[in-house]
Amino acid sequence: MNNNDLFSIEEFKVLNEGSVKPVTSVYCSDLLSSVMGRAKSETAWVTVMGNINAVAVAVLADISVIVLAGNAAANEDFLSKAQEEGITVISSSLPIFETALKIHEAING
Amino acid sequence: MGSFSYDLHIHSCLSPCGSDDNTPCNIAGMAAVQGLNIFALTDHNTAKNCPAAMAAAEQYGVLCIPGLEVTTAEEVHVVCLFSSLEAALCFDDEIYHHLIKVKNNTEIFGHQYIYGLNDEIVGEEENLLINATDIEFSKLFPMAEAHGGVAFPAHIDKDAYSLFSNLGFIPPECTFKTVEVKNPAKLTELVGSFPYLNNCMVLTNSDAHYLEHINPPKNTIDLPVLSHTALINKIKRPIE
Numbered sequence: 364m365n366n367n368d369l370f371s372i373e374e375f376k377v378l379n380e381g382s383v384k385p386v387t388s389v390y391c392s393d394l395l396s397s398v399m400g401r402a403k404s405e406t407a408w409v410t411v412m413g414n415i416n417a418v419a420v421a422v423l424a425d426i427s428v429i430v431l432a433g434n435a436a437a438n439e440d441f442l443s444k445a446q447e448e449g450i451t452v453i454s455s456s457l458p459i460f461e462t463a464l465k466i467h468e469a470i471n472g
Numbered sequence: 473m474g475s476f477s478y479d480l481h482i483h484s485c486l487s488p489c490g491s492d493d494n495t496p497c498n499i500a501g502m503a504a505v506q507g508l509n510i511f512a513l514t515d516h517n518t519a520k521n522c523p524a525a526m527a528a529a530e531q532y533g534v535l536c537i538p539g540l541e542v543t544t545a546e547e548v549h550v551v552c553l554f555s556s557l558e559a560a561l562c563f564d565d566e567i568y569h570h571l572i573k574v575k576n577n578t579e580i581f582g583h584q585y586i587y588g589l590n591d592e593i594v595g596e597e598e599n600l601l602i603n604a605t606d607i608e609f610s611k612l613f614p615m616a617e618a619h620g621g622v623a624f625p626a627h628i629d630k631d632a633y634s635l636f637s638n639l640g641f642i643p644p645e646c647t648f649k650t651v652e653v654k655n656p657a658k659l660t661e662l663v664g665s666f667p668y669l670n671n672c673m674v675l676t677n678s679d680a681h682y683l684e685h686i687n688p689p690k691n692t693i694d695l696p697v698l699s700h701t702a703l704i705n706k707i708k709r710p711i712e
Contacts, residue, residue: 394547396604399574414632416602422580436631 364470366428366451369407372465374456375430378437381451384427386470389463395420402426409455409463413437418444430455432462473696476509477689478703480537481551481626481652481677484525487515488582488602491682496524497591498683504532507689509698512537512677514551516601517571519564524587526557535698541626542567543602544609549633551652551677552612553707554621555700563619570605609635610643622707624650627679629658642668650707652677673710 366384370377387405392398393412402408404425410417413436421429428451431437437452445452455462482499483490496513503511511534513525522538529536538560539553554560575598576584584601588594607615616623625635628651635642635651650673653659663669678687695702 394604396543396545396547396572399600399603400572412632416632419580423574423577 366407369428369430369453369466369469372469374462374465376454378431378452378454379442379445379450381445381449384451386427386466388470389466391459391463398424398426407466409459409466411435411459413441415440415444417441418448418450421450422448427451428453430462430466432457432459473694474698475692475694476698477507477692478510478675479503479508479678479680479687479691480510480512480539480553480675481514481541482511482680482686483515483541484513484521485583485585485587486518486521486597486601487681488576488578488584488600489681490515490582492583492585493683494681495591496521496587497528499686500525500528500532500534500536502683502686503529503534506686508534508687509689510535510537510693510703511686512539512551512553514539514541514553516541517543517567517603517605518597518601519554519560520586520597522557522560524589524591527589528591535700535703537700537703539621540564540567542607542612542623543604543633544612545604545606546609546638547604547633548609548635548638549626550609550612550623551626552616552621552623553704554619555704556620559620563616563621566615566619567605567607570607571599571601572603572606574600574603576600609639610645613646613648617708620704622650622704624648624652624675624707626652627654629653629655629662636662636666642666649673649710650675654679671711673707675707
């Protein structure tokens with residue numbers, strides 16, 4: 364499955380359409396230090412951190428898509444950086460667990 | 473006894489997010505140009521540019537407080553300031569041991585330049601300085617004091633990397649007497665939610681990552697004398 368296959372999920376909204384990348388797992392964390400240390404590539408990263416450092420960390424960890432849960436705010440710097448780096452960003456109206464579950468079901472569907 | 477202008481939260485080119493133009497010498501020069509009496513150099517998790525900053529500041533007639541901005545395990549930012557360079561560098565060493573080590577990628581995060589006393593690059597930090605340490609928020613304050621310094625929560629009103637964004641409350645064991653607020657207009661609301669702040673001295677600093685963001689002399693602090701020790705003591709016990 365690719366990151367753009369998530370666009371059709373009803374509760375998800377595309378904030379930035381970046382490079383197409385495969386998604387084979389989900390990672391949930393709001394601590395950048397844990398993402399830097401533990402997240403794998405080909406991952407959908409579910410978080411509420413809509414700030415510029417999250418994009419930098421997504422690039423470092425080769426994250427396939429950032430999914431902001433619970434309608435978490437994405438500030439301007441974050442969106443510009445995501446556009447610049449080609450990182451796909453989705454906003455979800457669901458809380459973190461339910462967001463991750465939707466993605467997990469889509470991967471294994 | 474006097475009222476002294478300050479900016480106690482400034483980043484140099486050693487912080488990856490700090491402009492490469494923010495050399496220790498340029499920061500000291502800008503502080504002098506702005507007419508500040510006191511500035512502090514507070515890079516992320518390091519004080520390695522403080523020797524150069526303090527040397528330049530002395531030339532320019534401005535007081536430079538050595539310090540750093542620590543990222544706790546909860547990713548809360550806390551500014552730590554010291555009464556001497558020796559104390560700051562000793563603390564720097566300890567913080568470095570606690571830093572979660574990830575190699576910096578300069579293309580993604582920026583350079584982390586260490587400067588020497590002659591305004592030249594003498595090295596580059598290879599581990600990413602904006603990563604977290606494994607130090608719990610409430611444990612950081614006694615650690616700083618044990619090294620002859622003082623700590624205060626940074627930009628408590630920010631919506632990321634702050635005490636209230638990441639913890640949402642003040643741990644009951646905390647006894648800090650000073651906090652930093654980015655936007656003083658938010659203070660009334662914050663005090664309403666957290667009455668603990670009624671007994672705190674509030675500092676407003678630039679958190680400058682670019683030279684032009686270093687504050688003009690608009691914020692002042694009352695000290696018995698203009699010295700490192702007097703400033704540290706004032707932040708530790710602002711209301712005697």
